[in-house]
Amino acid sequence: MLNGKPIYFDNNATTAVAPEVLEAMLPFLQGEYGNPSSMYAFAGKSQQAVVTAHEQGATLLGCKPEELIFTSCGTESDSTAIYSALEANPDKKHFITTKVEHPAVLAMGQFLEQRGYRVTFLGVDGKGRLDMDELKSSISKDTALVSVMFANNETGNIYPIAEIGAICRERGVLFHTDAVQAVGKVKINLSELPVDYLALSGHKIHAPKGVGALYVRRGAPFRPFLRGGHQEHGRRAGTEAVPSIVGLGRAFELAASDFDAENARLRAMRDRLESRLISSIPDAIINGDPESRLSGTTNISFKFIEGEAILLMLDQWGICASSGSACTSGSLEPSHVLRALGVPFTFAHGSVRLSLGRYNTMEEVDFVAEKLQSVVGRLREISPYRHMTDEQVANEGSSCASASCAGGCGCSGN
């Protein structure tokens, strides 16, 4: 704890609701409870609020208000986009995605494989970068959809979405991007970006949990995932979650209001954190692509120790962070993302993700750097691995109880 508060360095897992967002939501949790579909004047405020939220999203993303559909979360947006593209192309049985996707897309790929689809999971290099030639040669006449995340939740890597979209468009293949980690952190102008579908989530950008949105380019095929009433122009049935949608609209506006300043502030904090850690702790490496990363994310591996142990010890100081392991229950299996990067076993086990956000301060950065240095030192003193090779450690490590959980058990799958 610092100044009586936990130090929250896990903003890629979820974020605090911004006070501005809460303030915008409150009337719709109190007196303004009308159903937007109702005809009487009392419901007009709710109706108008949903319209406004569409406009706020369109302003941030450079699209048309009617190209956005509000959903219940990022996962629903991803599922809807993939379902739409496949339903619209029933004769095409090939889906291309990557090995480093969030479970919201990865698990869908695995499910489609069981359903008889051919699924290509593109690999990445040691920095987590995709090979554009591999993508090009994977696309065939049978490919219905390509889905590549905009920014990775574990490493913070930003993928070349404009380039990937252009490749897909040239080949006449639909393209979806999971932009849950990118929206509000990376400049996105959908009027210029060759993207057919884009998924985002409220709780990663200071709106509440349980609301998301899906961009569907005008003219891109769409099939509703939920069937029922005519909400969201008949594209997403179910009474609109008006308070949450209002909150997400306000969060869009907030992100747009101080975009450059906030990005620079996050970058300065992240860079200081990394340089303090790297200079004071031997055998530490930064995972991901330093040339193309989210400004608030760092993923660091400390040789010979375990991420879970680091997290438990940080927790005693009130520091919240994530590890790079796929399962919490005594497993030594590194996350699917770090495995895809080929991070050596002795390093991958000791991986920690620190993700900064709007409410973090430089004082907290210094506090975490200091505590992490002492935690790593203490754990190394008692590490049974410190004299072992990568191979020996790999043989020691029992597999995760469900190797296919893809982080679905909740530890770093967020």
Ligand SMILES: *Cc1c(COP(=O)(O)O)cnc(C)c1O
């Ligand atoms: C958090 C996250 C999701 C899932 O969003 P939910 O709103 O929690 O369903 C999907 N993709 C990425 C990259 C994420 O970080």
